Amino acid sequence: MLTNLQARDVETLIHPYTNLVAVRETGPLILERGKGVWVTDVDGKPYLEGMAGLWCTALGYGNEELVEAAAEQMRKLPFTHIFGGKSHDPAIELAEKLKEMAPVPISKVFFTCSGSEANDTQMKLVWYMNNALGRPKKKKIISRMRAYHGVTIASASLTGLAGNHNDFDLPIAGVRHTTCPHHYRLAEAGESEEDFATRLAADLEALILAEGPETVAAFIAEPVMGAGGVIVPPKTYYPKIQAVLEKYDVFFIADEVICGFGRLGTTFGSEAMEMKPDSISIAKALSSAYQPIGAVMIPEIMYEALLTESAKLGSFGHGYTYSGHPVAAAVAVKTLEIYERESIFERVRAKIPQFAARRAALEDHPLVGEARGAGLVAGIELVADKKTKHQFDPKLGVAAKTVAFCQQEGLILRNVFGDAVTICPPLVISPAEIDELFDRLTRALDRTLDWAVREKLLAA
Numbered sequence: 312m313l314t315n316l317q318a319r320d321v322e323t324l325i326h327p328y329t330n331l332v333a334v335r336e337t338g339p340l341i342l343e344r345g346k347g348v349w350v351t352d353v354d355g356k357p358y359l360e361g362m363a364g365l366w367c368t369a370l371g372y373g374n375e376e377l378v379e380a381a382a383e384q385m386r387k388l389p390f391t392h393i394f395g396g397k398s399h400d401p402a403i404e405l406a407e408k409l410k411e412m413a414p415v416p417i418s419k420v421f422f423t424c425s426g427s428e429a430n431d432t433q434m435k436l437v438w439y440m441n442n443a444l445g446r447p448k449k450k451k452i453i454s455r456m457r458a459y460h461g462v463t464i465a466s467a468s469l470t471g472l473a474g475n476h477n478d479f480d481l482p483i484a485g486v487r488h489t490t491c492p493h494h495y496r497l498a499e500a501g502e503s504e505e506d507f508a509t510r511l512a513a514d515l516e517a518l519i520l521a522e523g524p525e526t527v528a529a530f531i532a533e534p535v536m537g538a539g540g541v542i543v544p545p546k547t548y549y550p551k552i553q554a555v556l557e558k559y560d561v562f563f564i565a566d567e568v569i570c571g572f573g574r575l576g577t578t579f580g581s582e583a584m585e586m587k588p589d590s591i592s593i594a595k596a597l598s599s600a601y602q603p604i605g606a607v608m609i610p611e612i613m614y615e616a617l618l619t620e621s622a623k624l625g626s627f628g629h630g631y632t633y634s635g636h637p638v639a640a641a642v643a644v645k646t647l648e649i650y651e652r653e654s655i656f657e658r659v660r661a662k663i664p665q666f667a668a669r670r671a672a673l674e675d676h677p678l679v680g681e682a683r684g685a686g687l688v689a690g691i692e693l694v695a696d697k698k699t700k701h702q703f704d705p706k707l708g709v710a711a712k713t714v715a716f717c718q719q720e721g722l723i724l725r726n727v728f729g730d731a732v733t734i735c736p737p738l739v740i741s742p743a744e745i746d747e748l749f750d751r752l753t754r755a756l757d758r759t760l761d762w763a764v765r766e767k768l769l770a771a
Contacts, residue, residue: 454531
């Protein structure tokens with residue numbers, strides 16, 4: 312029987328990324344409060360929030376400084392916009408700070424409400440820029456299979472996951488996808504990571520040549536792929552890819568929505584992965600998810616194109632009601648202040664060895680084929696046969712079963728592409744809580760193994 316709250320929920324809400332039939336039977340998990348890395352449901356049961364919400368609550372729950380920053384701004388100026396030449400101090404201060412923090416030269420900042428909107432805007436601005444530069448045919452965008460860049464029509468097209476395309480009539484025209492840099496799954500027999508990276512760069516070049524370099528405008532990539540299963544490319548992958556992009560004058564977009572602001576132990580994931588992008592998309596940890604805000608950080612060449620088009624057309628015809636919302640901007644400013652004052656990124660680096668050791672130890676588990684990751688993010692891929700890497704039938708939902716056992720153990724994780732369980736705790740997680748997270752996950756994996764053995768799902 313569903314509780315009253317659960318019954319009200321299923322009769323009123325559409326849940327993103329949810330089996331809408333199943334949730335009517337089980338009801339949702341309804342959370343009521345949070346503190347630090349812990350959240351508590353309406354029945355008083357605590358859970359270690361091992362996904363920082365949706366890869367985003369970097370400073371954990373109940374940070375009073377962020378609460379007060381929002382309250383103070385709401386009392387002062389709860390809303391104004393930045394259309395038509397209007398502005399306000401929080402947006403100005405935030406843009407100044409982001410320019411200072413950027414890993415590559417940035418000219419201006421355009422604010423959005425989410426990472427999806429940021430990546431949607433990236434596509435529009437690339438098209439707009441190439442029109443201004445007199446290159447009307449140079450419009451195709453190359454993404455990667457298993458990439459995740461959002462769910463608007465444009466950003467979902469950039470996303471390389473079938474679940475975001477099926478029956479939505481996506482992707483739209485002009486979007487192409489190249490090989491996913493997952494060595495464990497996609498390397499040829501005996502192929503080293505170095506050789507794999509070389510082959511993927513060749514794949515990208517072949518795609519550009521097949522499409523026509525004069526038609527290919529941009530390439531977009533996450534430093535570490537998130538919803539595609541936490542895929543960490545080989546070390547030399549990005550330098551090799553960037554050589555191809557430079558050869559054919561292809562604009563490079565870094566999607567830093569997950570990796571930005573300390574997730575890999577650096578301010579931006581681009582720094583950790585040796586990327587030198589032209590423009591950058593950010594969101595999520597920009598405000599530690601306390602307010603919805605994202606941004607596109609653009610280079611001078613793109614800004615000059617915006618000026619050219621604005622002069623020609625009379626206005627820059629793009630923007631959102633809540634672009635640079637003063638409360639969201641004020642909270643983001645305070646978030647960046649806390650990151651710096653509390654040395655959050657340095658503290659992340661100090662915790663990475665423990666996190667990596669506990670992650671790697673999971674590869675000894677009978678169900679785990681690969682335990683991959685970087686910084687404080689990981690993907691645990693479950694397999695039916697460790698020797699052959701044979702996967703479970705997707706219809707069995709083995710990773711979903713593990714996540715359900717995790718929830719019973721008081722741990723919130725997610726299952727994403729294939730049978731991968733993802734881990735992305737708040738950056739403020741303590742060493743003791745890291746151990747607690749992996750202890751609970753190990754118990755959930757053991758319970759999944761017992762179930763798989765009973766159901767005779769493992770290779771003989």
